[in-house]
Amino acid sequence: MTNIVIDSCVYVSHFGKDKLTHKSKAFFKRISQIGTQIILPAIVEAEILVVLRQNGATHLDKISQLLSQMEFSPLNKKLIEELTSFLESNQSPLKTSDLIIALTAKLNDATLITWDKQLLKNNICKVATPEHFSEY
């Protein structure tokens, strides 16, 4: 089964309405049809909830429930140890949250799915847009 980490912007675009919503919807439809294991970093779930609430969403419990079956990746001491080890031998221009998300993908041998250009350029983990991933 293919492991994927989905970035917050893809979820927010799916749960909200923006110019990429139709493509995000198509991506979630596609992954519901194929065998993929979704890994959900704690920071991603937190960002989804905060951004949606800031944009007026009132059904956060329903969204949390939909995310509850995914493999949750906590921000804990073990991850900080992995981060320390990574930083000791690598230089990365990524911001803390971006780095944690990319590192989570790398540690789980997962592809990071994002609309974000900064993360699409990262060289820590495999990366694809939802559109590109859906083609396979």
Add this chain to the structure above:
Amino acid sequence: MTRTQIYLPEEMHERLLFLARLENVSLSELIRKGAGLVIKTKQKGLSPYRRTLKMLAAYPDSLRVTLADSATKLVRGQRD
């Protein structure tokens, strides 16, 4: 509960009304029961994970909020 409007063929409507009277329930309640059965049948055999993925993919438009900016910019704003 969400209010929705549907069109039913006349014969089906009459039969449902008859069944509702027979079971002493409202037409809405009977239709809800039927919809529940359809969902149950469709989801039979799916793991909770796959079921959730199907539900995630079928997230209703009525619950989608209009975002103040693109999702990418909004999330980027949280990180920068």
